[in-house]
Amino acid sequence: xxxxxxxxxxxxxxxxxxxxxxxxxxxxxxxxxxxxxxxxxxxxxxxxxxxxxxxxxxxxxxxxxxxxxxxxxxxxxxxxxxxxxxxxxxxxxxxxxxxxxxxxxxxxxxxxxxx
Amino acid sequence: xxxxxxxxxxxxxxxxxxxxxxxxxxxxxxxxxxxxxxxxxxxxxxxxxxxxxxxxxxxxxxxxxxxxxxxxxxxxxxxxxxxxxxxxxxxxxxxxxxxxxxxxxxxxxxxx
Numbered sequence: 001x002x003x004x005x006x007x008x009x010x011x012x013x014x015x016x017x018x019x020x021x022x023x024x025x026x027x028x029x030x031x032x033x034x035x036x037x038x039x040x041x042x043x044x045x046x047x048x049x050x051x052x053x054x055x056x057x058x059x060x061x062x063x064x065x066x067x068x069x070x071x072x073x074x075x076x077x078x079x080x081x082x083x084x085x086x087x088x089x090x091x092x093x094x095x096x097x098x099x100x101x102x103x104x105x106x107x108x109x110x111x112x113x114x115x
Numbered sequence: 116x117x118x119x120x121x122x123x124x125x126x127x128x129x130x131x132x133x134x135x136x137x138x139x140x141x142x143x144x145x146x147x148x149x150x151x152x153x154x155x156x157x158x159x160x161x162x163x164x165x166x167x168x169x170x171x172x173x174x175x176x177x178x179x180x181x182x183x184x185x186x187x188x189x190x191x192x193x194x195x196x197x198x199x200x201x202x203x204x205x206x207x208x209x210x211x212x213x214x215x216x217x218x219x220x221x222x223x224x225x226x227x
Binding site for chain 2: 036042044045100102103
């Protein structure tokens with residue numbers, strides 16, 4: 001059974017800092033990995049999708065890397081801003097015989113960027 | 116990308132009542148997924164809804180408690196039945212099979 005762990009659970013940084021969020025997963029046979037942002041009480045916004053054959057994806061100030069063999073992904077946020085404050089979720093998709101595929105979520109990293 | 120509209124965005128309900136959550140997608144999709152996010156927790160899949168067939172429920176979730184409808188390829192509903200305070204959660208619908216997953220804005224349910 002796939003398990004996804006995110007470290008740290010919470011992070012507080014001053015505005016302007018570069019930061020790294022970590023995600024690890026137990027089964028390396030993944031189809032893809034996706035990073036999401038969730039604002040309090042809201043739904044999920046997709047940030048980056050990395051296919052299993054890819055090593056990294058970039059969007060603006062965000063960069064996500066994937067090391068499938070070691071079961072790790074990182075989300076790098078450059079020059080953080082107060083508007084980046086949210087919970088960041090990592091989700092891993094694995095293929096399954098019966099259900100097609102399954103998305104397994106980590107518990108998230110709650111990020112606070114202080115002005 | 117898919118745009119998903121979910122209604123209501125939030126509700127406060129009395130215990131013992133039921134609430135139906137609607138999910139509308141701007142394109143036709145084969146599967147729609149319903150998740151629950153309990154306070155301080157991550158997302159747990161409730162069920163997968165295919166058009167024209169019964170939903171497939173995950174372990175720990177049953178149709179009597181969470182009946183799902185999927186009348187066409189762009190719409191689904193999830194009902195939370197006979198609610199108790201333990202049902203207070205965010206409920207989310209999602210699309211995207213084998214590709215990028217997209218989520219609705221979520222329904223924040225409080226049962227009093």
